[in-house]
Amino acid sequence: MSSAEFATVSTSLGPFTTVVDADGAVLAAGWTADSAGLWQLVHPRLRNGEPRQRDSLGEVTDAVEKYHAGTLSAIDDIPVNQISGPFLQHAWDVLRTVAPGNPITYTAFAARSGRPEAIRAAANACARNAAALFVPCHRILRTDGTLGGFRWGLDIKARLIRHEQSAAPAH
Numbered sequence: 001m002s003s004a005e006f007a008t009v010s011t012s013l014g015p016f017t018t019v020v021d022a023d024g025a026v027l028a029a030g031w032t033a034d035s036a037g038l039w040q041l042v043h044p045r046l047r048n049g050e051p052r053q054r055d056s057l058g059e060v061t062d063a064v065e066k067y068h069a070g071t072l073s074a075i076d077d078i079p080v081n082q083i084s085g086p087f088l089q090h091a092w093d094v095l096r097t098v099a100p101g102n103p104i105t106y107t108a109f110a111a112r113s114g115r116p117e118a119i120r121a122a123a124n125a126c127a128r129n130a131a132a133l134f135v136p137c138h139r140i141l142r143t144d145g146t147l148g149g150f151r152w153g154l155d156i157k158a159r160l161i162r163h164e165q166s167a168a169p170a171h
Helices: 035-039 059-068 086-095 106-112 119-127 154-167
Strands: 005-011 014-020 026-030
Touching: 005 035, 005 059, 014 035, 014 059, 026 035, 086 106, 086 119, 106 119
Parallel strands: none
Antiparallel strands: 005 014, 014 026
């Protein structure tokens, strides 16, 4: 039996599902109602059984709703639990420091992650990120400013960037 739980809420970008562990840390999240598909993104060492559905995950669900309503900082203090090698773990932490409304390039992300030559590794950190939104890989763009890839689709990525640019405080 799993101690993981999930909830799906409606957002302006469509359904959003979050899977959390017993401590309330996000294991996986994304713009989908497919909880089983999302569960498969969780590292096997963190999966035990199947997560139980809930109507709400408390502060995690509240953060998702507040973020989509324009309070971009609502997601900042929600804990995340992902497993990988040291570089990906560090890169995911670095992603959480990229300010909303100010996307950076994969090159800049690699440099911030301490390995400026590792642009592909930085892109891989985005591709392997299971905790979308909470680890905001949508804030990373190609060097030419185009969107690049995004597990949840380029339309969602573009809409997230516009949402953050319109809601972010002016610098």
